Amino acid sequence: MPTLTVNGRARTVAAEPDTPLLYVLRDELGLNGAKFGCGLGQCGACTVEVEGRAVLSCLTPIGVLEGRPVTTVEGLGSPEAPGPLQAAFIAENAAQCGYCIAGMVMRAHALLRENPHPGEDEIRAALRLNLCRCGTHMRILAAVRRAAGRPSPAAGGGS
């Protein structure tokens, strides 16, 4: 049976190697963070990190993950003790229904790991793979900027 390293813990799971990671995270390991959104790699709701890079867990069979550490949103903090990026999302009210948000957090986390001070276009480009239907985008962008220590665009005026 495959062994996975999830949020720093080695976990042996009773699943076939072709099982997508998403189902193992949710059903074998009882983790809520990664969400089923499309199962097609189109929406990003299932985004997690593998070796620090954002990966779509609905498309990633666990058979390719032996020895490669997986991080989910649970690995960044808890509702009671959120990590810095999660705290930025809370501070900016960056969720409406919130179904896409764990995926957004993980996508942004991978971005900030690679590029701690991304520009506005870099943030938008990184997040383009993740869909939000409530239209929370401005809040999500504000949360990522906050976590990256970037100021919000100046108030007033326009282009």
Added chain:
Amino acid sequence: MTALTRRALLVGGALLVGIGPARAALPGSLAEAPRIDAWIRLDPDGSVTVLTGKAELGQGIKTALIQVAAEELGLDPAVLRLITADTELTPDEGYTAGSHSMQDSATAIRLAAAAARALLVQAAALRLGARAETLSVADGAVAAPDGRRLHFAELAAEIDLDAPVPEATALREPGTRTLVGRPLPRVDIPAKVAGGPAYVQDIRAPGMVHARIVRPPRPGARLVALETEAVAARPGVIRVHRDGDFLAVVAEREYAAVTAMRALAAHAVWQGGTPVPEPDALFADLAGREAKRTIIHEAGAGTPVPAGRTITAQYRRRYQMHGSIGPSCAVAEFDGTRLTVWSHAQGMFPLRKALAEMLALPEVQVRCIHVEGSGCYGHNGADDAAGDAALLAHALLGRPVRVQYTREQEHLWEPYGGAMMTQVSAVLGPDGRIADWDYAVRSPTHLTRPPGAGQLLSARMLESPFPAPPPKALPQPEGGGDRNAIPLYRFARARVAHDFVAAMPLRVSALRSLGAYMNVFSIESLMDEAAEAAGADPVAFRLAHLDDPRARAVIEATAARFGWGAALPKGRGAGFAFARYKNLAGYCAVAVEVAVERESGRVRLVRAQAALDAGEIVNPHGLRDQIEGGIIQAMSWSLFEAVAHDATGPTSRDWSTYPIARFPDIPERLDVHLIDRPGAPFLGAGEVAQGPTAAALANAIRQAASVRLRELPMRPELVKAAIGV
């Protein structure tokens, strides 16, 4: 109801006292549930529970309801417990829809909490031998000026909340409020960003099994042959369930259910289907369908039609979908007597009725509990998933069944926002104002939700099917397809007709703002067309037709903050629009700047400014987020979204065949200005931005590229064709 009765008693200006109900209607949902303990419960330990029949859909209602209750009760919001829509525990407040939650539920909870506070004060006054008006309530205790305090727990046994909310219940004075009007952080967000259990998808009941549905390949197809043995024999598969054309597979583990569903689909043979008009014929088909006409507004009918320039236009809107990011899900359990269903549908009480009818169970044996799902924006697949879970749980005694739709199932089978058409003819008088207005909206229904069992998709497919009830038009003043069809503008003569089309080729129901999206798009586009014909500034033109000071205030604030009238670079344009949602809820004006790429027809929303008046503000961030979200969602609808279909049915089966806005499409700036009206009634705001955004975009495209787009969505190919490049 009571208000109407009372009004009817006014004969010749004199109120006939003593006949009929003496009480005026209590505000909000107190009219249906007038007792304090329907909304507020006080336990012997002094802890307070707030009850609401409304549901959290991502609009932040939990936080706002906690704020109003905590304010009146002098409690830390963190200690309040809130129970949302549950047929066994909470009042029946129908659907969480129509931007009603604040005006219905928050109004009721606020008054019930104030009434509870008054009872606590009275009880404390007796115990302390003090005058009630000298006592204060804070931190879960009643305090006297001399420092003596009685905690709620010490008073709980002495008060009875099973009492009506008095008509004269006094709220805390606006100037003394510490929670209402403040941006209390959303109570539900920490769990959502950190993987706490937050959704119906996260329920893991002991013994729970996983179900997947196999739907027909197209609407109306019938299952003519099925081979089940191979699938039933797969490891972990518990049951292949067939009832008529309803086909499902249940497995111990979720991924086994997924693979079994695929295998089962390959063993099912379907025939037939319900034909759908080709996309090119969509509007000709709609125009040719039988319709029932209702004149919903007529003004100045006796006056002659004035002379002037006539401006006419037709507008169209294609089918659009809710497109929830999480496909619908539900969990149900049947113990042989009682059915319990956990669902993210918008109405637990109507759902209970539908499930009871479908399974021939007494309603008292069915309990529906709301648990959050992905945002729905109206009637998506949630009720259907609950119906499917109930059918399967009924067949699998004692095993909680979790149904999870696939992306394709949600996309193809959700009820869409219907295709619509409008026609306007306006006469511009010699004074440069609209002197006559003639408007007709042709629309299907915007409500096919439960309570009827036949509104559940699978119930229609059973061996003994429940037919879909005949579609109905929703009445004014809120309306359905004719929602916001009556302009708020002052026109000397006006006539508004609603042509209700009962039979539609695709399944339709409520999508955020219903017909208001299309009607406001049409009215506000025509207002710009008329302003242009009059040589008037669009903002000034609107103001010249408006008396309502609150309408004028949002328009003026939006124009000022946007910098209306400033010159823009080539290829850019500014557009303006306004609406009061349903003509009786929140006021919203939206100004946008767009960039139009002439070669591709691509339109980009560069920035947007809105102003909102939703009465008294409870949580400014909650309101801001509803407007921000509404503008972005309506931008996505208006620029990108149409359900693709061919002659056999919808073909928008995923996000590649139904693209929606992504981060690169998001404006550079989006500012929402809130106008607070302390002491004024709450006005619904959750849907108010949809129509103005669509029209503001069309009006901005007109300015940027000198073309007028009259069809939603305003996709690049339409823009490009209009430009003629």
